Amino acid sequence: xxxxxxNFIAGGSFFFTVxxxxxxxxxxxxxxxxxxxxxxxxxxxxxxxxxxxxxxxIRDEKDFARHIxxxxxxxxxxxxxxxxxxxxxxxxxxxxxxxxxxxDWAGDVSGLDGEFGERP
Numbered sequence: 001x002x003x004x005x006x007n008f009i010a011g012g013s014f015f016f017t018v019x020x021x022x023x024x025x026x027x028x029x030x031x032x033x034x035x036x037x038x039x040x041x042x043x044x045x046x047x048x049x050x051x052x053x054x055x056x057x058i059r060d061e062k063d064f065a066r067h068i069x070x071x072x073x074x075x076x077x078x079x080x081x082x083x084x085x086x087x088x089x090x091x092x093x094x095x096x097x098x099x100x101x102x103x104d105w106a107g108d109v110s111g112l113d114g115e116f117g118e119r120p
Contacts, residue, residue, distance in 0.1 A: 013057075013058040013064065014057055014058065015056045018035070023078075029080070032089050068091075068095075072084050072095075072101075072105070073106055075087035076106065082108055083106070083107070084101075084105055084106045085103055085105075
C-alpha cells in the first residue's frame with residue numbers, strides 16, 4: 001500500500017478502529033482512560049491518528065448509523081459482554097439517554113457461540 005492516498009474531505013467524517021496485535025490481551029479496556037487521553041492529545045497535535053491505518057469515509061447518514069451499530073455490537077462479538085448495555089465503556093449509554101436506541105437493543109447473546117465471522 002505504498003501508493004495509498006488519504007481521502008481529504010473538509011468537514012468529512014471518518015471511521016477507524018483500534019486494536020492490539022494480540023487481540024486476546026485486554027490492555028485497551030484495562031487502560032481505557034489512558035487510551036482516551038492519548039487519543040484526545042494526539043487529535044490536538046496531529047491531523048491523523050497514525051500512518052498506514054485503514055479508514056473509511058462516512059458517506060451518508062445510513063452509513064454512519066451502520067458504523068455506530070458496529071461499534072456498539074463489538075463487545076458482544078468479542079465475548080466481552082452478553083448485552084450491549086452491559087459494556088460500561090460504550091457510547092451506547094449516552095445514545096439510549098438521547099432516545100437513539102432502546103435499552104435492550106440487540107438483545108441478549110448468551111446463547112450464541114461468539115463466532116461472528118471475524119478473524120481470531
